[in-house]
Amino acid sequence: MACEDGRAMEVRLTLNGKPVRVEVDPRERLLDTLRYRLGLTGSKEGCGEGECGACTVLMDGVPANSCLVLTAQCRGRSVRTIESVDAKALGPMLASGATQCGACTPGVVMTALWVKENPGLRDSHTLRELMAGNLCRCTGYDGIIDGLHAWVESDARSGGAA
Amino acid sequence: MKPLDEATLIPSHMPTTNRPSNMGASVNDNASRLDAVPKVTGSAKYGKDYHLPNSLYIVFIRCPWGAADFVSADEAAAKATPGVVEMQVRGKSCTYHGQSIGYIAADSPRAAKRALRALAPKWKRTPVKTQISDTVKDNPDIGDDGQNNMNGAEVTHEAVYTTPVQTHSSLETHGGAVDHRGDRATVYASTQGTSSSRDGLGGPLGLGQGDFELVCEYVGGGFGSKLGGPGKELTTAAQLAAKYKRPAYMFCNRSEEHLDTGNRPSSRTLARIGFKKDGSPVGGEIRTWGGTGVAGGGGGASIPSGRYKLGEIKKLHDDVSFNGGGPRAFRAPGHPQAAFAEELMLDEVAAKLGMDPLALRMKLAGGEHRKMFEAGAKLIGWSNRKPNGSQNSALRTGYGAGAAGWGSAGPGGAAEVVIARDGSVESRTGTQDIGTGQRTGMGIVTADALGIPLKYVSVKIGRSTLPPGPGSGGSVTTPTTAPTMTAVAKAAKTQLLELLATQANAKPDEFSIKDGVVLRNGEKYLTWEEACGKLPNDGITANKGKGERGDGHSNGVQFVKLDVDTETGVIHLRHVVAIQSCGRVICRKTAESQIIGGVIQGLSFALFENKLLDRNTGAMVNDNFESYKILGPGDMPHIEPVLWSKGQSGFKALGEPPTIPTAGATACALFNAIGRPVRDLPLTPDKVLAALAAGQGGAA
Numbered sequence: 001m002a003c004e005d006g007r008a009m010e011v012r013l014t015l016n017g018k019p020v021r022v023e024v025d026p027r028e029r030l031l032d033t034l035r036y037r038l039g040l041t042g043s044k045e046g047c048g049e050g051e052c053g054a055c056t057v058l059m060d061g062v063p064a065n066s067c068l069v070l071t072a073q074c075r076g077r078s079v080r081t082i083e084s085v086d087a088k089a090l091g092p093m094l095a096s097g098a099t100q101c102g103a104c105t106p107g108v109v110m111t112a113l114w115v116k117e118n119p120g121l122r123d124s125h126t127l128r129e130l131m132a133g134n135l136c137r138c139t140g141y142d143g144i145i146d147g148l149h150a151w152v153e154s155d156a157r158s159g160g161a162a
Numbered sequence: 163m164k165p166l167d168e169a170t171l172i173p174s175h176m177p178t179t180n181r182p183s184n185m186g187a188s189v190n191d192n193a194s195r196l197d198a199v200p201k202v203t204g205s206a207k208y209g210k211d212y213h214l215p216n217s218l219y220i221v222f223i224r225c226p227w228g229a230a231d232f233v234s235a236d237e238a239a240a241k242a243t244p245g246v247v248e249m250q251v252r253g254k255s256c257t258y259h260g261q262s263i264g265y266i267a268a269d270s271p272r273a274a275k276r277a278l279r280a281l282a283p284k285w286k287r288t289p290v291k292t293q294i295s296d297t298v299k300d301n302p303d304i305g306d307d308g309q310n311n312m313n314g315a316e317v318t319h320e321a322v323y324t325t326p327v328q329t330h331s332s333l334e335t336h337g338g339a340v341d342h343r344g345d346r347a348t349v350y351a352s353t354q355g356t357s358s359s360r361d362g363l364g365g366p367l368g369l370g371q372g373d374f375e376l377v378c379e380y381v382g383g384g385f386g387s388k389l390g391g392p393g394k395e396l397t398t399a400a401q402l403a404a405k406y407k408r409p410a411y412m413f414c415n416r417s418e419e420h421l422d423t424g425n426r427p428s429s430r431t432l433a434r435i436g437f438k439k440d441g442s443p444v445g446g447e448i449r450t451w452g453g454t455g456v457a458g459g460g461g462g463a464s465i466p467s468g469r470y471k472l473g474e475i476k477k478l479h480d481d482v483s484f485n486g487g488g489p490r491a492f493r494a495p496g497h498p499q500a501a502f503a504e505e506l507m508l509d510e511v512a513a514k515l516g517m518d519p520l521a522l523r524m525k526l527a528g529g530e531h532r533k534m535f536e537a538g539a540k541l542i543g544w545s546n547r548k549p550n551g552s553q554n555s556a557l558r559t560g561y562g563a564g565a566a567g568w569g570s571a572g573p574g575g576a577a578e579v580v581i582a583r584d585g586s587v588e589s590r591t592g593t594q595d596i597g598t599g600q601r602t603g604m605g606i607v608t609a610d611a612l613g614i615p616l617k618y619v620s621v622k623i624g625r626s627t628l629p630p631g632p633g634s635g636g637s638v639t640t641p642t643t644a645p646t647m648t649a650v651a652k653a654a655k656t657q658l659l660e661l662l663a664t665q666a667n668a669k670p671d672e673f674s675i676k677d678g679v680v681l682r683n684g685e686k687y688l689t690w691e692e693a694c695g696k697l698p699n700d701g702i703t704a705n706k707g708k709g710e711r712g713d714g715h716s717n718g719v720q721f722v723k724l725d726v727d728t729e730t731g732v733i734h735l736r737h738v739v740a741i742q743s744c745g746r747v748i749c750r751k752t753a754e755s756q757i758i759g760g761v762i763q764g765l766s767f768a769l770f771e772n773k774l775l776d777r778n779t780g781a782m783v784n785d786n787f788e789s790y791k792i793l794g795p796g797d798m799p800h801i802e803p804v805l806w807s808k809g810q811s812g813f814k815a816l817g818e819p820p821t822i823p824t825a826g827a828t829a830c831a832l833f834n835a836i837g838r839p840v841r842d843l844p845l846t847p848d849k850v851l852a853a854l855a856a857g858q859g860g861a862a
Contacts, residue, residue: 025272032271041211042204044382046333047416051787054333082204094198097755101597102201102208103333103382109202128795135787137333137383138597140758141795143751 013074016084024071031055031066034081042082042106046135053134056107057081063114063133082106085113092154096147100138108134112148122152184754187805188747190606193616195752197380197601206380209352212339214409218247218402221274222395223264223283224418225256228290228485228780232256232263232283240266240281245273248402251281255288257456258485259781260421262394267402267410290780291484294324294430294453298482304434307476308447315436315444319511323433323503325462325825325843327453327773328426329419330492331792334382336423337413338396342367342403347374351396352381352413354388355633356592360626362391366400376626381596385763386491387424388596389635417785424490425773428453429462429499430482433507435472441517441525445473450500454481457488462499469565470508470526485780486773491635493760494568494818498767498825502843505564505826509833513550519830520544520563531565534719534741534806538563541739541802542721551837551857558726559736562830564823566718566742568815571638573645573709576629579608579654581702585691587612589651590622591643593631597759598817599752600639606748607644611651613675614690629705637716637815644748644813645709654704658693665696712812718742718819720761722827724799726835728854731847733769733832735799738824743806745814750805757803757820764824766793770844 008023015038024033034040034057043066046054050065057066058080087094093112099105108131115121115130122130127145136144185191200206225232232253240249251264266281268274291297301322304312312318338351347367353359353376360376367374381388392400395412403410414423430453435446450463463479466472489495508526512519520539524532539545547561578590589608595601601621609616622628632642655675662680663670674681680688687693694701723737740757747753770791774783784790803820825843833839838853 027272035211036213036271039213041207041213044204044208044210044333047787049416049786049788052333085203087199087203090202093202095194097195097751099195099198099201100599100755100759101333101383102197102206102380105201106204109204126796128798131795135333135792135794137331137385137763137792138759139755140762140801141798142758142801143755145795145798 009072011071011075013076014078016080022071026072028071029067030057030069030071030074030079033071034066040081040083044103044106046104051135052104053111054104054107056110056134058110058114061114061117063111082110085109092150093147096150097139097143098147104134104136108136108144112151115148116152119152181754184750184803184805187807188750188753189610190616190748191750193602193606193749193751195599195602196605196621208334208380208382209338209350209378210334210382210413212350213411214339214341217339217409217411218267218269218406219271219274220265220267220398220402220410220412221278222262222418223251223266223278223281224422225259225261225263225285226781227285227287228259228292228775229288230256230285231288233286235281235283237281240277243273243277243280245269246277247406249277258487259775260418260487262422265398287779292486292775292777292780293484294428294451294482296484298430298451301432302449304447305476308434311445311447311474311476312434312436316439317511317514318434318436319507319514320434321507321510321841323431323506323841325429325499325502326771327428327486328492328767328771329773329790330385330387330424332383332385332387335414335416335419336388336393336395338392338399339409339411340399340403341409342407344407345373347403349374349376349396349400351376351378351392352388353378353392354381354384354594354596354635355390356594356624356626357630358390358633359392359396362397363400366397366404368404377624378594379624381594384596384634385493386495386635389491389633416787420773420785420790421782422487424492425487426492427455427459427489431462431465431500431503433503435507435511437511437515439515441515441522443471443473443526445475447476447478449478451480451482454483455486455488456483459489462496462503464496465500465504467500467504467567469528469531469567470504470523472526486775493763493821497822498764501564501822501826502829505823506829506833506839506841509562509830510839523563523565527565530717531719534717535563538719538721538739538741541804542723542737544721547834550834553835556728558728558835560724560726560831560833560835562722562827562834564720564827564830566720566819566822568637568716568819570641570712570714570716570814571636572642572813573711574642575631575646576705577643577647577650578629578703578705579651581654581658581694581697583694583697583699583701585618585694587614587619588622589619589647590628591631591647592623592625592628593639593643594624594634596634598634598639598756599749602752603640603644603748604647607648608651611648612655614678618690637817640748641712641813641815645711646707649707649709650704653707654702657702657704662693662696710812712745712814714814716742716744716815716819718823720823720827722824722831724828724831724835726832726850728836731850733845733850735765735797738799738801739804740801740820741804741806742816742820743810744816745810745812747805747807748813753805753816754803756816758801760820761801761824762793762798764821765828768825768828768843768845769793772844
C-alpha cells in the first residue's frame with residue numbers, strides 16, 4: 001500500500017484517543033489505512049460502498065462508513081474504531097445472541113455505541129431505525145436489537161438510581 | 163422516556179435472553195457464544211483479515227457481459243503499471259457476467275486495480291438468454307400419467323409459480339490469504355470445508371499435506387457457497403504464492419461475490435392437481451424447471467416435498483441454462499422455491515374447496531406436523547384470520563402457514579479431548595464454525611459429558627491439523643460432531659475415574675462427576691480441580707469413541723402474519739412463529755438464533771431478493787447491496803422461535819429446515835389478505851398492486 005507514484009501525504013488524527021501520524025496515498029480510504037497500514041482489522045469490508053455498515057467507525061462521535069471516507073478527510077478529526085471498545089462494557093450485547101458469523105458485528109457494535117452514548121436519539125427514532133445502516137445476513141437482528149435494548153435500558157436504570 | 167419500539171407499528175420483542183417457552187429445552191439454556199468476545203470486539207481474525215507483509219494482491223479479469231467474445235486488451239499498458247508482478251489473460255468466449263479470463267497480481271490492491279483499468283479489455287457482445295422464460299415459453303400439455311392421476315378429481319387446480327435467482331450474500335466474501343515460506347505454508351481460508359479445502363491445495367502449493375496448515379478459525383458466513391474445495395480464488399492465490407515464495411491474497415469484492423460465487427437457482431413450477439370436494443388428494447402432474455445459469459443442478463425440484471399427501475403425482479424436472487453464473491448449494495437447496503409453490507398451491511386449492519387452508523393442511527400432513535400446526539395456530543392467533551379477500555380496508559391483514567422437514571446424519575468425524583492437571587479442558591475438532599455456533603456447541607457437549615461447568619472448557623476448531631471434521635453442508639455438522647465429541651469426552655472421563663479409582667484402591671464405578679464435583683458413592687470426594695491435580699504430567703488425552711445417531715426428521719412449521727397496504731402495495735411483516743424440532747438441543751440461544759436466521763433469509767427471499775440480469779446484455783444490474791436488497795433491521799417482524807423438544811432425542815439437523823417454509827407462508831398470508839395469489843417471487847409492491855387490480859377487474 002505504498003504510494004506508487006510518490007504522492008504521499010501526511011495526515012495527523014486522533015485514533016482511539018491517541019494522536020497518530022500516517023503517510024498515505026491521497027486517494028486512500030480510511031478503511032484501507034486502518035486495515036492494511038495500521039493492522040486494525042476489526043473494521044470489516046462487506047460491500048465497499050456504504051450499504052452494509054460492517055466498516056462503521058465513529059468520526060467525532062458520529063457513525064461513518066470508513067469505506068466512503070478518505071483518510072485525508074480525517075485530518076484533525078477524532079476516529080474511534082472497534083479496537084477501542086472494552087468487552088466488559090458490552091455485557092448485554094454478548095449475552096443476547098447479537099452475533100453469528102460475526103462479520104457484521106464490529107460495525108453493529110460501533111453504531112450501537114453511538115446509540116448508547118446519545119440517549120436523545122431514542123426520543124425520535126426506534127432502535128431498529130437507528131440500526132438500519134447495518135446489514136446482518138445471519139442473526140435476523142432480534143439478538144442485536146434485544147442486546148442494544150438491554151444495554152441502553154441498563155444505562156437508564158443505573159442513571160435513574162444515581 | 164420509553165423507547166419508541168413499544169409504541170410504534172414495529173412490534174415489541176421478547177428478549178432472547180429470556181424466552182420462557184424455550185427454557186429447559188436444551189442442554190445449556192444460558193450459555194452465550196464462547197467466541198462472543200472476539201467477534202463483538204473485532205479481534206476475531208477472518209481469512210480476509212490476513213494482510214501479510216510483502217503480499218501479492220490478485221484481481222480477476224472478468225467478462226462484463228452475459229455473453230461476449232474477447233477481442234483484445236492492452237497487455238503492455240497493464241504490465242507497465244507500477245507494482246504489477248504477473249498477469250495472465252486467456253482470451254476466450256464468455257457465457258456469463260463475471261466469468262474470469264485471467265488475473266493480475268501486483269504489490270498492492272491499488273496497483274492491481276490500476277493495471278486492470280489499463281488493460282481495458284475489448285469485447286464483442288453476443289446474444290443472451292437471461293431467464294427460464296427465454297427458453298420455456300408455454301406450458302406443455304399434461305402427460306398421460308398426469309391425466310390418469312387426476313381421474314376422479316372433483317376440484318382441479320393449474321398454475322405456474324416462479325422464483326428468482328437469490329445470492330448467498332455472505333458478509334465475508336470468497337477468497338483466501340496464503341503465507342508461503344518455501345518449504346512450509348499457512349493458508350488462511352474462508353471455507354465451509356476445512357478438510358476439502360486442504361485436500362485441494364497440495365498441488366497448487368507444491369507441498370505435501372503435512373507441510374502446510376489451513377486455518378479458518380472464523381468464517382464470515384457461507385450458507386452453502388463455500389463448500390466444495392478451495393475455490394478458484396484461493397487456488398490462484400496458492401499457485402502464485404508458491405511460484406513467488408511470498409504471501410498472496412485474493413478476495414472477491416461485493417460485485418464479484420454476486421456474480422461468480424454461486425446462487426440459489428431460479429425456478430418455474432407448473433402444478434396440475436386434483437382433489438375431492440372434502441379435501442382428499444387425488445393426484446396430478448408437477449413439472450419443474452431449474453434456472454441453472456451456465457451450470458447444472460436443479461432449482462425448486464423438491465416438490466412434492468413429501469410433507470403433504472397429494473395423491474399420485476407424476477413429477478418431471480428439467481434444468482434450463484442461460485447466461486448467468488452457475489448455482490451452488492444454498493441453505494436447503496431446492497427447497498424454499500419448492501415450498502413456495504407447494505404452500506401457495508395448497509392455499510389456492512383450499513380457497514377453491516371453500517376450506518380453511520390450515521384445515522386442509524391438517525388433513526394432508528403427518529402426525530408431528532399436525533401437532534406443530536395446532537400449537538403454532540394458537541401462537542399466531544389463527545382464529546383472527548378472516549376469509550380470503552373478505553377485507554375492504556386500505557390496510558389488510560393476512561395469515562399464512564407452511565411446513566419444513568429435514569433428514570438426519572452422523573455420527574462421524576474425529577475429535578480429541580484433553581484434560582490438563584489444572585482442570586482446564588480442551589476439545590478439538592477440525593471442523594469450522596460458519597456462524598452456526600459450532601465452537602459453542604462443542605464446548606457444551608464436552609462439559610455436559612464430563613459433568614463440569616462450561617467455564618473449564620475451551621474449544622479449538624477450524625484448523626486442518628486438528629482431528630478432521632465434516633464440511634458444513636446438509637445441516638450435518640452438529641449431528642456429526644456432537645455425538646462424536648460426546649463419546650470422546652465420556653472416554654476421557656472414564657480414564658480420569660479409572661485413575662482416581664486406582665489411586666484410591668477402589669472400583670471405578672464408585673466414582674462419578676456432577677456439576678464440577680467428583681463424587682464417591684454419591685458423596686463429595688474431590689473438586690474437579692483437585693481431581694485433575696492427581697493426573698500425571700501430561701494429563702489425559704482421549705480421541706476414541708463412537709457416538710449415537712439422532713434418527714428421524716427435523717420437522718417444523720411456520721406461521722406468518724402480515725399487513726398489506728393496498729394503496730402502495732407494500733407488505734409490512736408483523737409476526738412469525740417458527741416451530742422447529744432438531745433432536746436434543748445443545749444451546750438454547752444459538753438454536754433460537756439459527757431458527758430466526760433461517761426465517762429472515764426466507765422473508766428476504768419472499769419480499770426483496772432478485773438477481774436481475776439485463777435482458778439485452780446479460781449484465782447483472784444490481785451487483786451490490788444497494789439495489790440487491792436484503793432484509794434490514796427495520797423490515798423485521800417479531801419472530802418467535804419455538805424449540806420443539808417433545809419426544810426428541812439425539813442430535814439432529816437445524817441449519818437448513820427453518821428457511822424452507824418462510825417464503826411460502828408469506829405468499830399464503832398475502833393471498834389471504836388481498837384475495838388474489840401472487841405466484842412470482844419476490845412479492846414486490848408492483849405485483850401486489852397488479853394482483854389487486856386484476857381482482858377488481860373480475861378476472862378469473
